[in-house]
Amino acid sequence: NAGVTQTPKFQVLKTGQSMTLQCAQDMNHEYMSWYRQDPGMGLRLIHYSVGAGITDQGEVPNGYNVSRSTTEDFPLRLLSAAPSQTSVYFCAGARASNTGELFFGEGSRLTVL
């Protein structure tokens, strides 16, 4: 099992550009989520999904979209990148029956100039 895989690991964007961070899992996770972590700070939830076709907003959803067309994939789209979105992004998944034990990807470091 590859676990939770994020791509790309590093990305530099210019203000106003759009991009998609990919997240794929092969652990049968019903629950998937995206967090962002700014330097020296904790993790903030952007969006989450409790199953295919179901998504919901987290703590800081503005400027981001997600979709969950399959159980395995949960892409995060930045619509019009801003310098304030410079951060490390983590995708995480969990089995619904797993009581909330999250498995994290390695992270995607995004810089917006």
Added chain:
Amino acid sequence: LAKTTQPISMDSYEGQEVNITCSHNNIATNDYITWYQQFPSQGPRFIIQGYKTKVTNEVASLFIPADRKSSTLSLPRVSLSDTAVYYCLVGNAGNMLTFGGGTRLMVKP
């Protein structure tokens, strides 16, 4: 949504036992308590999880009182490699899972 409160930072020395407490006054009946460890430039890693009383695994113990409004992560005989940020998370995978600010543990020689 259960909010968690932890100390911002703690210092310890190698070989000591470290106890980190997390407050979660509005924990729901179906919420579990999970602790994570995070090193710089890495995603959080699961340490231990519990619902009530005491849970122990090969790296830590988790103490949860009967009212479940707090929990304590116990790390026995810490080493320099235990220097990290520790997060307490309360919830279940049927709802959104949000992290608190975490506790930055510094282990000194």
